[in-house]
Amino acid sequence: MIIGETPPPSGAFGVDAIAMTMRFGDFLALDNVELKVRPGSFHALLGENGAGKSTLVKCIMGYYHATEGDIIVGGREQAIANPKDAHALGLGMVYQHFTLVPAMTVAENLVLARDDVPAVVNWPKEMKELEAFLARMPFKVPLSAKVSDISAGERQKCEILKQLYLKRRFLILDEPTSVLTPAEADEVLGMLRDMVVKGELTILMITHKFREVMAFADEVTILRRGKLAGAGKVAELTPDAMARTMIGAEELTVQPPRTGEAGKARLELKKIRALDDAGAVAVRDVSLTVCAGEIVGIAGVSGNGQRQLVEVLAGQREAESGEVRVAGDPYHASREEMRRHRMSLLPEEPLKNACVGGMSVADNIAFREFDRAPFASGGWWLNRGAFRDDAKKKIGQYKIKTRTPETPISALSGGNVQRAVLARELAGDVEVLIAANPCFGLDFAAVAQIHAEIMAARNRGAAVLLVSEDLDELLELSDRLVVMFHGEFVYEGRTSDADLTVVGRHMAGH
């Protein structure tokens, strides 16, 4: 169903959002925001969590109806009542999380996405058309492979191909590279950039990564707290200037310098073997020692057993064999052991792994300490006042943005959930810290804060095991670097001596 007139039949077109205001009750999510995306340009939309980026693009895509403001597509004002209208106008969106059906092939996923899937699909004909379509595209994906068998980079390419296959010519990308390796990200964005330059496509990309903005975007719009904070040509801006516009007067946490030397062995893994959910061996007899005052980074492409290894250490998965020792004592992830050794865990996807969404921020912050004074009187009666007081203190200290300590934690943005977990896990004197992709999908301010906390814990003498898919993060923080591939450690060395090409080769299994 097409409302108004269609944009030009081929080629790139622009989208302008004029004087957009969006209210959710009393809360002003967008305040008179303007966004001008020129036809055939690569436009970046920057902003911290909660700045209104998602709200703005959801208004453009018809998921939300702006309280005030107009949307102009290809030079004509359009009333976009729902995502279907947006699709009919040639607007498409690629989400941070994948929307493909894992059990189906790439070809099936592409055909499935169409509005007019026939009752009986003529597969030979469709395959021929798909191959012809792919031949015109800069990306190549294996059409007959199952989505569950292809890498994250290929999945993201599929998502983008799906939009192109559906003849969308204005793509909104919501943090499209958060699941990709830097090389994959550069490849995907480079190809999109080529299409933009050829005038086939217009792109609006939500991102946190200045590197990508500098390398690929023509123009940038920066939002701060629901208001337009700045806009301009990327060529005339520096990352520093953009960061300042993005975070306003807010000071980024300064990372303390690396001080002190590694001490005694604190965390020892001996021949740990663990299975994945399907029962296949995911971690193959790995051994590792992390000393006090040292950060050991585990690098590797997602899906090489890192998650299962962390789950064993977090008590979320039982090891098939092998043992873990902390300060020489056997460790089985019990509460008593975690307490005795002052262990802290910062798992990936904190809402899924470390929080109860329906419980309040204050409750979630108290998970480690609720059974002790002052939270519990006599070891059994909950002292509600103590929960609130402690939460208020930590909310201020860790800059957690929440309406009240009683707000359910699921109402918070990703960065603030991670801050709440940080507040809980790093409250005491940490002796062993295990962190897995702690900055995944977070904004500048949150990343700076988390990196500073991890470094501070190390300097205080904690043994830190940092598992990350972000190589830059590992190079910045870790003292020693280990590469995990197919469930084994295939490389180990001091980070200061690490050669990126060698590390990269081991990550790829060569």
Add this chain to the structure above:
Amino acid sequence: MTSEAADSAEAAGAIAPAADPGFLQRYGGTIEYVLIPGAALVGALAVFGIFVMLFGKNPLDLYFYMYQGAFGTWFSWQNTLTRAAPLILTALCTALPAQLGMVIIGGEGALLIGALSATSIALALQGMPPLVVQIAMVIAGVVGGGLWIMLSGALRQYRGVNETISSLLLVYIGLAILNHLVEGAMRDPASLNKPSTREIGAANMIGSIPGTDVHWGLVFGLIAAIASYILIYHTVFGFAARVAGGNIRAAKIVGLGVSKLILTVCFLAGGAAGLAGMVEVAAVQGRTNANLAAGYGFTGILVAFLARQNPLAIIPVAILLGGISASGGLLQRRLGLPDASVLVLQGIIFVFVLASDALYGRIGFLKGKS
């Protein structure tokens, strides 16, 4: 709160406790928990009215007699409360494990095993002072029912068996054990038509609350419901249970012993239903026989769902459902409806309550803003 206030609160950084969130926002959730089940109940009554019209009866008469039979007189109130007592206890058998994210529907089985245990101990302790026998019966009922549901929890925790299915199947096993013993080893030779155990003796019966015909089981139920509420919302144990129920991965990462929590909660849940069985023996039947399988365990599931698994809300809901079942007799006498028609109503209520679950958070004017 104005938008400027929102801005400045956000600008101030973390929290804005001073801002008045307004009545609806503060109580919207609570209103929802009353309004939606209430509407489901009204909807179910309306549909039941249509059902009754098909029998050629006036639905308004129906509602009048239902009210009369449930709450119209002191007599009907006592009847209602007597029926509510076991419902409170069996509802806890579903509501407590629900805090841990488990769906246990085998309260009936725990009730039967609790009754059997209580009867056995009473028969074994014949001649002891009544108070000793009664206390022993309470303990036996709780332990018997508790172990029964704990079995379901253990099967889930150590063998990966779905607790809903296993608890339901355990009902039939419990019934079979009861029948086996009542018709065999424990049969009173004098019970000819209806195989039963011997009587526990009039002296050992727990009797009624003074001045009423309502037995002490109601007090047991009220204490159990209030204690459950305190346990879940005000104690360390309840907090740990809610963490594990809300997200098992979060519970594990902070080192909570999930197995112990599951087994303990299942024991307490089964214990409540077992206590209901003990009450039915010690206050109503005086012996164990197949009469005990009167469906209190199953109606308890309905009560728990209607109360949204909240132990305190179970009390009024159990009284309401007790009233509906108490009115069955009057409907039969005055309207000539089949005795089972209140079961039809219960079924309709259950369907409405389950369907109404989809409405939470979707009622426009109750939406809190965040």
